[in-house]
Structure formats: structure tokens, C-alpha cells
Amino acid sequence: xxxxxxxxxxxxxxxxxxxxxxxxxxxxxxxxxxxxxxxxxxxxxxxxxxxxxxxxxxxxxxxxxxxxxxxxxxxxxxxxxxxxxxxxxxxxxxxxxxxxxxxxxxxxxxxxxxxxxxxxxxxxxxxxxxxxxxxxxxxxxxxxxxxxxxxxxxxxxxxxxxxxxxxxxxxxxxxxxxxxxxxxxxxxxxxxxxxxxxxxxxxxxxxxxxxxxxxxxxxxxxxxxxxxxxxxxxxxxxxxxxxxxxxxxxxxxxxxxxxxxxxxxxxxxxxxxxxxxxxxxxxxxxxxxxxxxxxxxxxxxxxxxxxxxxxxxxxxxxxxxxxxxxx
Numbered sequence: 001x002x003x004x005x006x007x008x009x010x011x012x013x014x015x016x017x018x019x020x021x022x023x024x025x026x027x028x029x030x031x032x033x034x035x036x037x038x039x040x041x042x043x044x045x046x047x048x049x050x051x052x053x054x055x056x057x058x059x060x061x062x063x064x065x066x067x068x069x070x071x072x073x074x075x076x077x078x079x080x081x082x083x084x085x086x087x088x089x090x091x092x093x094x095x096x097x098x099x100x101x102x103x104x105x106x107x108x109x110x111x112x113x114x115x116x117x118x119x120x121x122x123x124x125x126x127x128x129x130x131x132x133x134x135x136x137x138x139x140x141x142x143x144x145x146x147x148x149x150x151x152x153x154x155x156x157x158x159x160x161x162x163x164x165x166x167x168x169x170x171x172x173x174x175x176x177x178x179x180x181x182x183x184x185x186x187x188x189x190x191x192x193x194x195x196x197x198x199x200x201x202x203x204x205x206x207x208x209x210x211x212x213x214x215x216x217x218x219x220x221x222x223x224x225x226x227x228x229x230x231x232x233x234x235x236x237x238x239x240x241x242x243x244x245x246x247x248x249x250x251x252x253x254x255x256x257x258x259x260x261x262x263x264x265x266x267x268x269x270x271x272x273x274x275x276x277x278x279x280x281x282x283x284x285x286x287x288x289x290x291x292x293x294x295x296x297x298x299x300x301x302x303x304x305x306x307x308x309x310x311x312x313x314x315x316x317x318x319x320x321x322x323x324x325x326x327x
Contacts, residue, residue, distance in 0.1 A: 012227035016276065018216035019224060022070050025215050029066040029207055030059050031197075032190035038276070039181040039293055040067055040155065044221060045228050045272040048178025048265070049134050049154040051119075051169075051297060058183045060157045062204050064115045069207045071221065072214040073112035073151065080122040086129035090139045091146075104141060109133050112149055116156035120166040127173060130154060134176045151221055171256065171300065178265055180297035224275070231271040232281045236326035240284055241266050244291065247319045248299055253310050256300035266294045284325045292316055 019041055026037050036052065040063070043050045052060045061077065068075035078089060091107035108114065109130070119127060132138065134154055138145045156177070158169075174180075186194065202210055241263055249257030258266075269290040274282045296312040305315075 008226070008230075011223045012275075015216075015220040015224040015227065016278070018220040019276065021215040022067070025070045025212055026063070026066045028211050029202075029204065030063050031193045032186045033059065033063060033183060036063060036181050036183050037067070039179050040064070040153075041276070042269050042272045042290070043178050044071075044151055044153055045224055045275070046178055046265075046268040047151070047225070048268070049156070049176065051174070051177040051180040052155055052157045052183055053160050053180060054157070054183030055159060055185065058185060059204075060155075060183050061115060061117065063183070064113055064155045066207060066212055068113045069212045070215050072217045074149070075113040075115065076108040076111040077115040077117060078108050079117045080119050080126070082122060084122045084126050086126050087141075089126065089129050090133065091141060093142055102142075104144075104146070106146075107139075109139060110146075110148060112151055112153070114152075114154050116154055118158060119156040120158045120169055123167055124170065127167065127169060130156075131173060131176060151218065174297045175259065175261060177297060178269065179293040181293055227280075228272050228275045230280065231275050233267065233271065234281070234326075237270075237282050237284060237287065238267070240323070240326050241270070241287055243323045244287070244319055245295075247323050248295070248315070251299075251315055251319065253302060253305035253315050254299050255302045258295050258298050262295055262298040265298075266290060269294045288320055291320055 022041060023034060023037055027034075030037070040050055042048075052063075054060055064077075065075055067073075078084075087107065089107050089109050091105050091110065093102040094105045095102050116130065119130075132140060133148060133152075136145075137148045137150070137152055139148065140146070154177075158166075160182075185191075204210075245258040245260075245263040245266070247257075248254060251257065266287060270282050270286040273290050274280075274286045277286075292313055295316050299312050299315065301310060301312065301315070
């Protein structure tokens, strides 16, 4: 791997500073969700997608809108419902009576940040309409592929406690999400801060009035992605990632372990995290830091383990405790 030139190093440092400023800027609108903010930034750096899991009212939608505002990116929101059709997301051909021709009307997927709200409330046919967009970054309508903007990120939300009237995401689609982030209820002091802001007139629908300003742009994101691609990974760390993923396939609590796609995802997220923390090389601690959000949705518990209270996070934590760490 060639050494970076002074120009690329300076560009990388500027991009890192800009992305670090996102946290304080988003904090003007969203309180106490730093891990979720970091996860969304990591996904953007890796050209991946994010599944946000949390009960209603923990600012999942506001988080994505604030991220779009700080990065000067276009954002759209789709409320997934049982009657939503694939064309409502991707777009469709519409007949124009004046010209007697069909023209393509782009759907909301043609954006930079797509918030797929309650994605598990729509049937599998509509869920699968996002697969091509997420994997190929294009939409094919009537045999014609149409490229999506770059950057493009799907941030899908789901409610972890309400399952009536939902359609669980199939494993193939879950595996397309780079990260699964949990958005917890705020701590007491954070919740007091939220109420204080609302009492002082904060309007979550008006981020400009809240003082949220763009602090980075697409050029910073592109420079950051290039810097992440130059982040080195030693053979020992690569072997560590493989050993973690292979250990999940041998876990007695799991019927499905992490696939090679999951291993490459962990490599990508660990590199992005290493770069964000100011290093140009990946350590085992970087792998550990991103293992839970990168792998928790790529494994499947055995029914008997689930009945005993075992969770995906507890399985991965056990694996991390037993796989030897390279020195």
C-alpha cells in the first residue's frame, strides 16, 4: 500500500475534523445518542446501510434528518405500511395523455438518505423492492436500470416490542444491512435535557431554528472514504476477524452463524472506526468495538437457546471473550 502524500493526508485530516464536528452539531437536535450517530457515519464511510431498532419516540427519524442537514444531503422518509407497493418506493412508469408516452416518475428511493420507517410493517414483496437499491445502488423499472445518487444510505427502523401486523425481515435482507444499531431510551439527565429544550421552544420539525448547520459535505465524505480505503489491516487482525466469524458458526446456541459477507462487513466497519479515531491501521480493539452492531443481525438463535434467554449480543460477547486476541 503506497504511503499517502502530504496533500492526501491534509485532505484526510480535514475530512476527519468535519465528521467529528457532526456529533456536536447533531447534539443540538438529538440528545444522548452518540453511538447511533457514530454508527450512521461509519455506514456512510463504508457505503453501507443501517437498521435502527428502538421503541417509538426515541428520535430515530430526527436523528436521520439531523444527519442529512449537517452533511448537506437530500433526505426522504417513507412510512412503510401493509398496503405500500414496490412502485411507491422505486418509482413507476406513468402514462402522459398529452404525449401518448410513458415517462418514469422517480420514487423516494432517489435520494441520499432514505428513512424507511417501520420497514417490518410492509409485506415481503415491498421489502424486497429495496434489495436491488441497497445492493446494486440502482433501480430497474421496465427493464431499464436507473442509478441512484451517491452517497446513498437506507436507514430502516423497526419496533423491537410490537410484532402484531409485522412481517419479519428475511435473513437475505437483514444481511444487506451493514449495521444494526439499537436506539435506547435516554438516561434520566438526557430526558430532562429533552424536556427542557421543548419547554424553551425547540421544534423538531425546524432544525434550522434549532441551530443545526452543515459542517461537512459530499467532498469531505469522498475524501474520508478514500482515507478509510488506505487504512491498513495486518494479517493477524484479518485472521482475528475470520476466527470470530467462524466461532459463531460453531456456537451451540446458533442455528446460523456469520457468513463471509459478515466477515467482510466487520473488516470494513473496523477500518472506518480506526480512521475516525485517528489511526491509519486497525487494531483488535477496533474489531471488538464494531463486532456487536456489525454481527448481531447476521446470526440466528436456536429456539431452545432463545427460550433460555440467550440473545444475539450475549452470544457474540461470549465469542469475543473466547477467541484468542492477536498480540
